[in-house]
Amino acid sequence: DQQVKQNSPSLSVQEGRISILNCDYTNSMFDYFLWYKKYPAEGPTFLISISSIKDKNEDGRFTVFLNKSAKHLSLHIVPSQPGDSAVYFCAASGRTYKYIFGTGTRLKVLA
Template sequence: DQQVKQNSPSLSVQEGRISILNCDYTNSMFDYFLWYKKYPAEGPTFLISISSIKDKNEDGRFTVFLNKSAKHLSLHIVPSQPGDSAVYFCAASESLGDMRFGAGTRLTVKP
């Protein structure tokens, strides 16, 4: 039961351009959403989060947008840098502790 879906397994973007990573969820009870970034051979690291009372959260080059009616969130990275190349996981949480992750999107930023 895949409650969090990242339908694009990979994305390639030119350096300096915008990267847009998408995530869809099915559980309307989810009320907290996070993005994690993962480099090879390392554990995921937290990137940015948003609660359901907001529709946008910005942190430097990273912005997360939440559309609750569409059960959709997206991560925008602008401008993209080669060091942003990694796998990005979307995660959603309903309540205590339980967090569900998507399958990840591999972002490649080309110089």
């Protein structure tokens, strides 16, 4: 039972444009959400997070939006840069402190 889903395995975006990565979840008990970025042969690195009491969190070029009623979150990267090319994982956690990860979306930013 896949509780966190990233339905787009890959995404290509032109440099300077907006990248939008999507994530859906099924468990209404999740109250904290994170995005990680992963380069090949490296471990995931934390990017940005959002608590369920918020619907938006911004950090520089990265903004995460949370729609609790739709059980959906998205990561916006503006403007996209070639160095943003990586696999992006969303993850969700509830009171068990366990993270459930999505399968990732591979973002390619074209120069």
